[in-house]
Amino acid sequence: MAVKRGPYASDLQRQRRSQILLNTRELLESEGIEGISMARIAKMSSVSTKTLYNIFVNREGLLLQAAANRLDELVASASIQLATPGIPRLLAITELAMMPFRDNPDFMKTVVAIVIAANENTPGAGERVGRVQMLAYDALVVARENDELKSGVDLQELSLIIAANQWGVALMWQQNMISLEQLIRQTNLNHVITLIPFCIGGRKQWLEKRMEMLHPAITPVSNQPIRLLS
Template sequence: MSNGWETRQQRTRSEILAAVGDIIATEGVDGLTMRKLAERANVAVATLYNQFDDRNGVLVAFVSHGLDELELSLDEQPASDPVDGTRVLLSALDDTIGSADHVWRPVLATIGASPGSQRMGAVGDRIIATIEIDLAKARAAGMFFVECDTDRLARHVFVQWMRGLERWAHGTIDWATHRANAELGLELALAAVLVEPHRTDALRRAGILG
């Protein structure tokens, strides 16, 4: 019985989040209200408040849902080597955002400007945790020349990437600049701790070496 209820709840949540994307795509974030979302998803307004605290909670859930789908997609691909996993993750996140930038740009701008926002909150923590696991594998494989704090390094990598996204979302840089800066920042952070030949590879990816 409970499994059936949980399945219906999950289906309803997915339909709500799909409706979020539809509304933002046509009317922007300003067009997203709880009442309009309830009408579009064919649910009661009370149902929305049972699942999300407010409109910002809806937006964070929308981002989290996108991460869920990305993780499922990555799980279907062959496992990446340590460090490459982080490269693949951040590149895939950018690909996802860039493929529907008319939706993601206003969402990220709104989340970043929200009071108490800490770079996507629990969603950001999930990304950091995934990066940290990958970096810990690299450390265990002897790819780092120092016994570095992989959690702190993972947070640095994420924050640098997120800052670039926020600048793009607010229109201070274009998408190509964000992508170039994101790759440069990641590879320089990795080069600071990697042993050879991985360090040289990171510097070459950063465009510093010929």
């Protein structure tokens, strides 16, 4: 009995999918959302429109995966993989993720608009929109294993707060409510401020020193417990 293969199981299929996402992202960078159609991407990628729909379900699913593909590349980069696992790697990802905002702000405004617009009916939305939360949760798991967190911290809720803060600041920038420099500074600073009350020992001291470098005028965070302790 033949075994049914999963979607894009072969190297050739994975390469084709990567090329489709690359073509889509290049159009997003050069023309914005308006320049994207399934027929155009299919022609550029030398596949049928039916194949494109089979892979990504609809235009929204394709746009979301193309927009989020950049973050996946950053996470897989050598500099991130060399960073210390846990909270240091999470902050390193955040810093590196800010580079595209500085290098190509128009494209990143498009990316934020696509991700924010995704809903539960958009293919891949659960994974992609929650990518930052998953990265934060994984970092917190490592921090707990290393005894860097206070006892009883709810990792799920704390990771949600970290992700919400990041997307909230990005949305404010996308809506022209804050400047690019404010976006970069606040995104890096938010993670540190959020994490300090829940960390202990050397990791807390490390975060406090980092906060002083990012914003010397901020008063050290209180040791009073916050409602994320179960």
